[in-house]
Amino acid sequence: MKKVLLFLAGIVVGIFVLGGIAYWYLNTKMVTITMDESTNILPMESSDFETEIKEVTAEDFLQIRKKINKPTMINFWASWCKPCVEEIPYLKRYAQKNNMDLIFVSSDKNNEKQKDLMSKQMNRLRMPVSYIIKESSSTVDVQNYMALKKFVKNIGADETKVHGFGFCVILDENGEIVNEFLGFDISTAFDNYFDKQIKK
Numbered sequence: 001m002k003k004v005l006l007f008l009a010g011i012v013v014g015i016f017v018l019g020g021i022a023y024w025y026l027n028t029k030m031v032t033i034t035m036d037e038s039t040n041i042l043p044m045e046s047s048d049f050e051t052e053i054k055e056v057t058a059e060d061f062l063q064i065r066k067k068i069n070k071p072t073m074i075n076f077w078a079s080w081c082k083p084c085v086e087e088i089p090y091l092k093r094y095a096q097k098n099n100m101d102l103i104f105v106s107s108d109k110n111n112e113k114q115k116d117l118m119s120k121q122m123n124r125l126r127m128p129v130s131y132i133i134k135e136s137s138s139t140v141d142v143q144n145y146m147a148l149k150k151f152v153k154n155i156g157a158d159e160t161k162v163h164g165f166g167f168c169v170i171l172d173e174n175g176e177i178v179n180e181f182l183g184f185d186i187s188t189a190f191d192n193y194f195d196k197q198i199k200k
Contacts, residue, residue, distance in 0.1 A: 051122040053115050056105065056131040058154030064103075065155070068175035072101040076148060076167040077130075078108050079121040084166045088125050091168075104130040107148040107165065111136070 056064075075091055077084035088104075095102040108114040110132055122130055137147040148167075153159040157169050161180050170179040 049123050049126065050128065051119045052129045053106070053118055053122075054129065054131050055110065055134040057134050058151050060134075061105075061131075061151075061155050065171065065175040068101070068171055068173070070099070070101055070173050072103060072171040072175075074103045074105060074169040074171065076105050076107055076152070076162075076165065076169075078106060078143070078165050079114070079118045080108070081165040083164075085121060085125065087166055088127065105151075106130050106132040107144050107151075108132060109136045109144050110134055 073091065073095055075084075075088070077088065079085070091102060094100075104127060106118055108118055115132065118130065118132065122128070133144070133147055133151045135147055135150070137144050141147070143165075148165075149159040149162050152162050152167070152169070155169075157177055157180050161167070161182075164182055167182055168180065169177060172178050
């Protein structure tokens, strides 16, 4: 019996150790992006480009929805998520081409170190403003996935559709949700995919 308890205790300790290592890795590593001449996104920081990170709760966001007066895309991203970062130039281009507003909400952990990484990515992406979900999940949830799902649910979207990061919610001119889906980061297929999702 004692051996079984020691074995189980070892498993629990191992999980916490691995979780801690993963959390450290995600908080100290940051993906970079390559030059995209079509969108003028630069793979370097610029000291004269200012970024702003705003903490937001689901209740705050419901108030923001009430002020929406044109089709709007909400993109849930994370600074460490390579597909999220790679699709942002395409999202910006698509929103501009289709006269849509684009709101970014980060699911990064809400702490100063992660905000610093966010700011650097935002600078590279020429993203002046992003919200960050105010409430973070437990330390074991290194990707803050449960906080994202909870936030999505509490703003009235379908959290069961959140199967990863780069999740998009489309609002009409009245702030009503008309579609929800994961992004797509291949340029030529991207427009077709979004057209089918948004304009159907």
